[in-house]
Amino acid sequence: MIDxxxxxxxxAKGMKESELKELLKFTNKPGIxxxxxxxxxxxxxxxxxxxxxxNDLMAKGGTGIFQYGAAEGYLPLREELVKFMKKxxxxxxxxxxxxxxxxxxxxxLVGKVFLSPGDVIMTGKxxxxxxxxxxxxxxxxxxxxxxxxxxxxxxxLEKEIKNLIAAKRKPKCIYVVPDFQNPSGxxxxxxxxxxxxxxxxxxxxxxxxxxxxRQLRFEGEPEPPLVSLNSERVLSLYTFSKILLPGFRxxxxxGPEPLIRKSVIAKMAGDICAPPFNQAVVAxxxxxxxxEGQIEKIIAAYREKRDxxxxxxxxxxPEREGLKWTHPNGGLFLWLTLPENMDATEMFRDAVEKKxxxxxxxxxxxxxxxxNTMRLNFSFAxxxxxxxxxxxxxxxxxxx
Amino acid sequence: MIDxxxxxxxxAKGMKESELKELLKFTNKPGIxxxxxxxxxxxxxxxxxxxxxxNDLMAKGGTGIFQYGAAEGYLPLREELVKFMKKxxxxxxxxxxxxxxxxxxxxxLVGKVFLSPGDVIMTGKxxxxxxxxxxxxxxxxxxxxxxxxxxxxxxxLEKEIKNLIAAKRKPKCIYVVPDFQNPSGxxxxxxxxxxxxxxxxxxxxxxxxxxxxRQLRFEGEPEPPLVSLNSERVLSLYTFSKILLPGFRxxxxxGPEPLIRKSVIAKMAGDICAPPFNQAVVAxxxxxxxxEGQIEKIIAAYREKRDxxxxxxxxxxPEREGLKWTHPNGGLFLWLTLPENMDATEMFRDAVEKKxxxxxxxxxxxxxxxxNTMRLNFSFAxxxxxxxxxxxxxxxxxxx
Numbered sequence: 026m027i028d029x030x031x032x033x034x035x036x037a038k039g040m041k042e043s044e045l046k047e048l049l050k051f052t053n054k055p056g057i058x059x060x061x062x063x064x065x066x067x068x069x070x071x072x073x074x075x076x077x078x079x080n081d082l083m084a085k086g087g088t089g090i091f092q093y094g095a096a097e098g099y100l101p102l103r104e105e106l107v108k109f110m111k112k113x114x115x116x117x118x119x120x121x122x123x124x125x126x127x128x129x130x131x132x133x134l135v136g137k138v139f140l141s142p143g144d145v146i147m148t149g150k151x152x153x154x155x156x157x158x159x160x161x162x163x164x165x166x167x168x169x170x171x172x173x174x175x176x177x178x179x180x181x182l183e184k185e186i187k188n189l190i191a192a193k194r195k196p197k198c199i200y201v202v203p204d205f206q207n208p209s210g211x212x213x214x215x216x217x218x219x220x221x222x223x224x225x226x227x228x229x230x231x232x233x234x235x236x237x238x239r240q241l242r243f244e245g246e247p248e249p250p251l252v253s254l255n256s257e258r259v260l261s262l263y264t265f266s267k268i269l270l271p272g273f274r275x276x277x278x279x280g281p282e283p284l285i286r287k288s289v290i291a292k293m294a295g296d297i298c299a300p301p302f303n304q305a306v307v308a309x310x311x312x313x314x315x316x317e318g319q320i321e322k323i324i325a326a327y328r329e330k331r332d333x334x335x336x337x338x339x340x341x342x343p344e345r346e347g348l349k350w351t352h353p354n355g356g357l358f359l360w361l362t363l364p365e366n367m368d369a370t371e372m373f374r375d376a377v378e379k380k381x382x383x384x385x386x387x388x389x390x391x392x393x394x395x396x397n398t399m400r401l402n403f404s405f406a407x408x409x410x411x412x413x414x415x416x417x418x419x420x421x422x423x424x425x
Numbered sequence: 426m427i428d429x430x431x432x433x434x435x436x437a438k439g440m441k442e443s444e445l446k447e448l449l450k451f452t453n454k455p456g457i458x459x460x461x462x463x464x465x466x467x468x469x470x471x472x473x474x475x476x477x478x479x480n481d482l483m484a485k486g487g488t489g490i491f492q493y494g495a496a497e498g499y500l501p502l503r504e505e506l507v508k509f510m511k512k513x514x515x516x517x518x519x520x521x522x523x524x525x526x527x528x529x530x531x532x533x534l535v536g537k538v539f540l541s542p543g544d545v546i547m548t549g550k551x552x553x554x555x556x557x558x559x560x561x562x563x564x565x566x567x568x569x570x571x572x573x574x575x576x577x578x579x580x581x582l583e584k585e586i587k588n589l590i591a592a593k594r595k596p597k598c599i600y601v602v603p604d605f606q607n608p609s610g611x612x613x614x615x616x617x618x619x620x621x622x623x624x625x626x627x628x629x630x631x632x633x634x635x636x637x638x639r640q641l642r643f644e645g646e647p648e649p650p651l652v653s654l655n656s657e658r659v660l661s662l663y664t665f666s667k668i669l670l671p672g673f674r675x676x677x678x679x680g681p682e683p684l685i686r687k688s689v690i691a692k693m694a695g696d697i698c699a700p701p702f703n704q705a706v707v708a709x710x711x712x713x714x715x716x717e718g719q720i721e722k723i724i725a726a727y728r729e730k731r732d733x734x735x736x737x738x739x740x741x742x743p744e745r746e747g748l749k750w751t752h753p754n755g756g757l758f759l760w761l762t763l764p765e766n767m768d769a770t771e772m773f774r775d776a777v778e779k780k781x782x783x784x785x786x787x788x789x790x791x792x793x794x795x796x797n798t799m800r801l802n803f804s805f806a807x808x809x810x811x812x813x814x815x816x817x818x819x820x821x822x823x824x825x
Binding site: 027029031032033034035036037040041042062063064065067068070072075076079080083086088089090091092093094126127129130133136137138139140141144155158159161162163197198229231257258266270271272273274281283284286287290291293294295296297298299300301302303 | 427429431432433434435436437440441442462463464465467468470472475476479480483486488489490491492493494526527529530533536537538539540541544555558559561562563597598629631657658666670671672673674681683684686687690691693694695696697698699700701702703
């Protein structure tokens with residue numbers, strides 16, 4: 026028998042099967058109502074428009090979309106995205122934008138370009154599990170900072186950064202999901218955003234702004250993207266997965282030109298380029314001005330789902346000390362906190378038996394400890410399923 | 426001004442703009458005949474079949490192809506590929522195969538999973554530039570071994586491995602492109618293949634077999650894939666880029682189950698999954714048994730192009746001591762060696778002025794030294810362009 030362990034890189038030794046992956050397997054079992062994955066609602070995919078675009082592109086007879094493409098991305102798509110970002114208050118040059126093969130690749134590039142083993146990166150606590158996975162692959166040290174209703178606690182963040190600097194372990198970046206955070210649904214307030222920027226400037230740090238849900242706001246005014254508050258210190262990741270469809274694996278990253286240039290080199294070494302065919306289809310979708318309408322459709326549907334999930338949580342959940350959940354103004358997720366003495370990881374088996382699934386909060390804790398929380402997704406399930414699923418979940422909680 | 430250098434990872438400090446990328450820019454200039462990039466012939470892309478498949482998939486109404494997919498790949502595509510490999514003499518279980526977002530991603534995964542900074546990986550000299558780029562991103566140390574007409578010199582390889590072990594720097598892997606190597610066009614002989622396996626077994630090493638061109642054999646019998654000679658020590662990378670089209674960015678990796686499992690974890694952290702839409706289209710292309718015919722079409726066209734390039738090289742090139750080129754039995758490339766005192770990198774400017782482009786051999790040297798070689802691609806240019814381009818190239822060489 027060959028000892029494969031000896032061949033692994035130092036980084037690979039820490040790569041473990043993701044709990045999320047294991048848990049997602051349950052979502053496919055018959056009869057399960059899944060609040061687990063971060064799947065968008067499939068009935069909203071603009072299949073007819075995409076089909077038409079593909080046929081038009083094919084009829085044109087160009088073969089460029091089947092060939093290799095530029096590492097920085099398909100030019101017409103990059104141009105469309107510069108315009109799109111401008112409408113969002115982010116004014117960037119073309120050279121500040123690279124198309125990535127999913128925003129997850131953006132997180133991998135952050136790891137590859139910035140994180141040496143042991144480097145410290147500040148994150149929320151909880152934070153996005155995909156970021157934990159990506160940064161783990163580079164043996165980075167994540168330092169998680171608690172959130173409250175206004176997002177990451179910047180006072181605590183500054184204190185921790187000071188401590189780390191005093192210990193000669195100055196962090197390199199602050200990683201945040203500022204809008205309708207995955208997993209909590211919480212949005213960082215304007216004051217906190219300004220504080221984040223001040224802290225980055227004062228302590229000479231970068232900020233990685235991961236914003237897959239930004240466009241999916243159900244009510245209220247959007248807060249400014251961090252990159253619009255300081256264009257020299259912020260790298261922003263966006264994706265088409267939630268506002269169009271995930272099956273094309275396309276996103277984009279913007280930031281200071283030197284950092285984007287370095288990221289393009291790393292990207293080229295990683296997969297040469299994002300799929301040109303997919304990029305051409307999406308570029309045409311933007312050119313035909315279909316994206317805004319698509320986003321409106323998604324917002325209307327998800328708002329209704331969120332409203333229903335909140336109403337059903339209020340209706341079915343038992344009165345228990347400490348049992349609470351967030352009220353997100355957008356995005357795909359809300360965050361449920363169980364009473365301190367309850368364990369969402371342990372309870373998961375019961376839930377699956379009752380045919381309802383969630384993601385255990387532990388998976389989103391950079392230290393993997395906190396056990397009395399769970400993430401609930403409201404985008405994927407139908408309205409009927411949300412009603413029934415919350416009922417089942419409430420029964421599971423009641424029964425313990 | 427912000428000092429961005431301070432933020433880079435140790436690995437990123439070594440990431441330089443690729444010469445290939447710079448050179449490929451010339452291929453787009455008007456009037457240039459390009460023997461540079463590794464682009465397949467665009468007129469052979471099966472656009473009609475792909476269009477039909479997409480329309481059929483869309484008409485079916487399933488939305489799964491637009492959703493997130495499994496990290497290990499789309500099951501029907503994996504199943505088709507297990508069958509495809511079986512026909513090639515490689516008998517594997519489903520769990521030994523993962524779909525990758527281009528075989529370049531496979532090289533990145535090799536780096537991520539196996540290579541810690543300073544780890545030694547044995548390669549050919551020359552070797553594929555994309556592998557150099559990928560392994561550089563992990564600060565690996567490449568040790569290049571000269572090739573002759575039978576491929577990598579295994580006697581020299583063994584000697585170097587012994588030296589490295591004696592110096593307590595035991596290599597982890599041997600990286601080879603066994604079939605119609607990029608850049609040289611050389612195929613490793615059966616004896617050498619057996620030697621490679623013996624060496625891997627004797628010194629307890631892994632082999633990475635990168636085989637994008639294997640199916641594109643113009644004449645003669647194929648040598649067995651390395652993975653068929655030892656399934657426990659070989660990871661093999663394949664791609665659809667050369668046998669179907671590059672614009673979908675899809676390949677596959679096969680190997681021992683524990684290594685594939687680890688690679689799937691790393692892949693998930695890198696981009697969640699390869700694009701399900703693209704995978705579904707390609708799965709259907711295989712299911713409809715269109716791939717074999719497509720490969721035959723490509724072989725016929727490239728054979729004609731290779732024949733013409735060889736004929737024109739013989740016709741136009743001056744008689745100079747040391748000037749020679751390889752005669753590949755397949756693939757996309759041949760390798761031209763200039764007289765010792767000539768410098769292909771320096772000559773490149775002249776060539777572009779004469780409106781012909783190649784890739785300088787230096788880019789394929791793991792140590793970046795050797796300067797009197799160049800890679801010529803014969804798949805992309807038309808027959809007329811091959812004639813004219815070789816004539817121009819001969820003039821450039823004559824004029825020096």
